[in-house]
Amino acid sequence: MSGEVPDMLGANAEILRSILSQPLPDTLDMIIWRGVTNSAQALPFERFAARLLVEAGAAGIRDIAAENDFDVIRLSTTKRFWLRCNGNDLSNEQFNVVQAVESALNRIDYADDEARRAVHGGMPEACIDENFYIAKSQQYLRNVSGAIVAIDGLQEGENNFRRMRGTEGARGGNWDISTRFANVCENLELPFRLHYRFDVDASSGVMVVRFSIPNTAIMPVASQYRDGFASAYAVRLAGMLAWAAFSSSVRLTQVDLTGCVGDADGIPVISMGFDRVPFMMGALPAMKNGQCDVVPLDVDPLALLNLLRPVRYVGFFDGNRALTPITPLATSAVFLEKRVSEWQDQRALPEGLRGFLRADRACELDVMHDESPVSTDDVNAIMEENEGSPWSPNSNWKPRWRNLAKAVKQVGCAKRAELTRQA
Numbered sequence: 001m002s003g004e005v006p007d008m009l010g011a012n013a014e015i016l017r018s019i020l021s022q023p024l025p026d027t028l029d030m031i032i033w034r035g036v037t038n039s040a041q042a043l044p045f046e047r048f049a050a051r052l053l054v055e056a057g058a059a060g061i062r063d064i065a066a067e068n069d070f071d072v073i074r075l076s077t078t079k080r081f082w083l084r085c086n087g088n089d090l091s092n093e094q095f096n097v098v099q100a101v102e103s104a105l106n107r108i109d110y111a112d113d114e115a116r117r118a119v120h121g122g123m124p125e126a127c128i129d130e131n132f133y134i135a136k137s138q139q140y141l142r143n144v145s146g147a148i149v150a151i152d153g154l155q156e157g158e159n160n161f162r163r164m165r166g167t168e169g170a171r172g173g174n175w176d177i178s179t180r181f182a183n184v185c186e187n188l189e190l191p192f193r194l195h196y197r198f199d200v201d202a203s204s205g206v207m208v209v210r211f212s213i214p215n216t217a218i219m220p221v222a223s224q225y226r227d228g229f230a231s232a233y234a235v236r237l238a239g240m241l242a243w244a245a246f247s248s249s250v251r252l253t254q255v256d257l258t259g260c261v262g263d264a265d266g267i268p269v270i271s272m273g274f275d276r277v278p279f280m281m282g283a284l285p286a287m288k289n290g291q292c293d294v295v296p297l298d299v300d301p302l303a304l305l306n307l308l309r310p311v312r313y314v315g316f317f318d319g320n321r322a323l324t325p326i327t328p329l330a331t332s333a334v335f336l337e338k339r340v341s342e343w344q345d346q347r348a349l350p351e352g353l354r355g356f357l358r359a360d361r362a363c364e365l366d367v368m369h370d371e372s373p374v375s376t377d378d379v380n381a382i383m384e385e386n387e388g389s390p391w392s393p394n395s396n397w398k399p400r401w402r403n404l405a406k407a408v409k410q411v412g413c414a415k416r417a418e419l420t421r422q423a
């Protein structure tokens with residue numbers, strides 16, 4: 001932004017920079033000390049930040065950081081905070097703390113962004129008080145209309161991922177659609193982590209998506225509202241991801257989405273299917289015009305469902321409006337008929353990609369399978385060959401997956417060595 005940054009916003013920036021410049025447990029404790037113990041002298045932003053961190057259970061980060069490989073970065077895609085650790089090494093309770101604190105940091109960051117926009121838009125600095133920050137952090141939790149605008153922007157123009165190393169995917173084909181959708185998922189600013197898996201069949205115009213729903217325990221609301229809040233968040237997120245899919249290609253006419261607790265491979269609790277024309281005529285306008293953003297819907301998932309009106313649906317609420325385990329919508333027959341496991345896929349890779357990927361056939365890209373051809377010597381050799389790669393440890397780009405194996409499997413066509421260097 002142009003113009004001189006007011007001192008108040010400069011102080012905010014110093015606090016946010018400290019999150020990356022020193023051990024996170026120390027930074028969190030200092031923010032809480034300034035905003036709680038020393039609240040009488042604290043700035044509004046300090047009191048606000050301390051409040052969110054206390055509510056998120058930030059005191060639990062110190063033990064987690066002491067016992068595990070742990071650090072914090074800003075993602076090169078969304079510029080938001082990401083707490084890096086191996087979730088497989090943490091208990092469920094510890095990982096909940098990591099995600100809750102990460103969400104709090106990003107809501108703090110978002111509120112600061114909104115303060116800057118307000119001040120540069122002419123709002124007097126004195127009007128930016130603690131209540132302003134709180135309201136903006138809560139807005140981030142329900143900002144469907146803003147996310148839809150962001151999706152539209154990401155989908156504009158040519159798909160820069162359609163061409164790679166002299167190989168070009170067909171316009172409107174599986175690769176084109178998949179990379180457009182994945183690019184939106186990686187760049188979508190959300191208040192909680194998003195884990196996702198998907199498959200697409202361009203010839204039949206069908207996509208299926210599995211996505212993560214945050215554990216109810218990390219929802220930043222009073223305990224009696226958490227179940228309904230988590231359910232409403234799931235419905236809102238499903239609608240956003242449906243538009244991310246449909247906007248990836250006019251060829252797509254059907255999208256089925258299944259929300260799973262904690263991870264894309266977690267327990268499924270909601271399945272929603274949309275057909276393109278009904279979605280464009282009903283759900284999309286409701287998301288774009290702010291109907292899905294209103295505060296009363298934060299704990300009213302049924303009202304959100306009535307706005308989005310999926311044409312296929314499986315989901316059940318208990319007495320507290322919590323989603324309960326389900327059997328998801330049936331997978332479209334096209335995927336069952338045409339897909340084989342990656343490790344069984346014998347298709348030859350294009351000549352231009354073989355050296356780049358160190359593989360001749362598609363099955364060799366599945367490093368998760370027990371018969372994977374990737375050895376330690378292979379990894380070490382590629383690491384040496386790729387010294388100075390833009391994906392090296394000194395790069396700003398960092399994978400958003402929790403471990404190397406998942407990263408390689410999800411990216412598929414990324415260099416194994418370059419990802420190994422991130423581990």
